[in-house]
Amino acid sequence: MPNVFILAERRDEGLHPISFELIGAGRxxxxxxxxxxxxxxxxxxxxSLAEELLATGVTNVHVVEDPLxxxxxxxxxxxxxxxxxxxxxxxxxxxxQTSIGRDLAPRLAFRVKGAVAMxxxxxxxxxxxxxxxxxxPIYGGSILAxxxxxxxxxxxxxxxxxxxxEPAEPLAESGGRITDHPVDLDxxxxxxxxxxxxxxVKAGEARLEDADIxxxxxxxxxxKENYQVIEDLARAIGGVPGASRPICDLxxxxxxxxxxxTGKIVAPNLYLAVAISGAMHHVAGCANAKVIVGxxxxxxxxIFKYAKYGVVGDFAEMVPALIRELEKSGx
Numbered sequence: 001m002p003n004v005f006i007l008a009e010r011r012d013e014g015l016h017p018i019s020f021e022l023i024g025a026g027r028x029x030x031x032x033x034x035x036x037x038x039x040x041x042x043x044x045x046x047x048s049l050a051e052e053l054l055a056t057g058v059t060n061v062h063v064v065e066d067p068l069x070x071x072x073x074x075x076x077x078x079x080x081x082x083x084x085x086x087x088x089x090x091x092x093x094x095x096x097q098t099s100i101g102r103d104l105a106p107r108l109a110f111r112v113k114g115a116v117a118m119x120x121x122x123x124x125x126x127x128x129x130x131x132x133x134x135x136x137p138i139y140g141g142s143i144l145a146x147x148x149x150x151x152x153x154x155x156x157x158x159x160x161x162x163x164x165x166e167p168a169e170p171l172a173e174s175g176g177r178i179t180d181h182p183v184d185l186d187x188x189x190x191x192x193x194x195x196x197x198x199x200x201v202k203a204g205e206a207r208l209e210d211a212d213i214x215x216x217x218x219x220x221x222x223x224k225e226n227y228q229v230i231e232d233l234a235r236a237i238g239g240v241p242g243a244s245r246p247i248c249d250l251x252x253x254x255x256x257x258x259x260x261x262t263g264k265i266v267a268p269n270l271y272l273a274v275a276i277s278g279a280m281h282h283v284a285g286c287a288n289a290k291v292i293v294g295x296x297x298x299x300x301x302x303i304f305k306y307a308k309y310g311v312v313g314d315f316a317e318m319v320p321a322l323i324r325e326l327e328k329s330g331x
Contacts, residue, residue: 002035002130005090005155007042007081008053008061009100015049017210018096018160020167023056025094025160027168029125038062038088042080044070050178055170061178062088068185071194072100074107076185082111084181090155091130097159097265109157116157117147121164132156137261142280162209163267163288206240208259213239213270216259216286217247220275220296221315224252229319230274236326242266244282260285275315278303295319 004026009016019039026037036059041050043065050061062084068076081104085093093108095101097119109116121144122135133148149156208214215237217230227247234241241257248258259266261284271289275296276282283306286292294307297314304310311318 002029002033002092002125003088003090004029004035004037004092004094005085005088006037006039006058006094007096007101007104008039008049009096009098010041010043010046010049015052016096016098017167018098018162019053020056021162021165022094022096022160023053023058023168025123025165026092027057028165029092029123033125033127036060036090038090040064040081040084042069042077044068047178047180052170054174054176054178056168057171057174057176059176060088061176062181063178064181064183066183066185068187068190069183072103073190073192073194074103075190075192077104078107078111079185079189080183081108083183085112085155087181092132093155093157095157095159097161101159105157105159112155112157114155114157115149115153116159117149118159120158120160123158123160132158134158137284139280162265208240208242208257208264208266211240211266211268213237213272214242214259214266214268214286214289215239215272215274216242216244216257216276217253217274218244218276218282219246220277221247221252222275224250226316227252229315229323232323233272233274233319236323237272239268239270239272244276244279273303273307274319276303277301278306 006022008019038060039053039058040062044067050063053061095105105116117134120134120136124133129151131149131151135144135146138145215230215234217227231241242259243253243257245260248255261281265285267288269290271286271292273294292307294303294310299312
């Protein structure tokens, strides 16, 4: 029976959506085997969030509270997770492919003498040996490769990309429990600390990862001032503005709007790619959108290979006209 251990992440005052997606992935792994799903919740004054996790039907929520865990630091989280994994002894550890997961997972694998697979999109289990096979993108997302952990490698640590799995929903009944763990962290051994927090997301604006509609602009906009039409269209259609990497690198907009392999991975209902050629590293960030619409002056732009609907034309003419029509219709 595979035992799965999950790190729940916090965001603002609540739980990060990836936490429930990881539980959804864990359910798929143990549903036919009767294994255990344990969840770690680290932070300061976070006990109230444990009930939300427990409601999804997990076996145990391990709560570790300490002021030194209020913000993520590598030293505090690695040592705390190492201890919890030692107590739980899982075959599989699931962590989100977030800024925290990217930093934590490889370091944790070294500490617990396991192995790690990063940025995975799918999981399969060899039930005879409780050995994982994972699927992840390679070569800029142009190919999906499947890897298998060694049979003697334990624990098997995996980071999972946002939106790869359906989030676990609350169950009518849950027989799990919440376990509080004392912790004795030494501040002198924590080499970093948070001095200030700044949000790059405008007040009242949805996060890209949560948005149902995203309007993204790319290098084809030509100059920084033209990014305004992306923001205007996003506002008119009730969406959130995004961007390709080149214009974020040029600071035409802030880096929090970067969508792509090295930026945000999104899965909206509607994704409008305006003046974006459709390079693979960008498409890797939006490929899970239900509907992609490409607007590009080049009829051979790669984005049209992935778009359900494509419009060949100059964004400078088409986007303002679209905004006017939306405003007329009261959309």
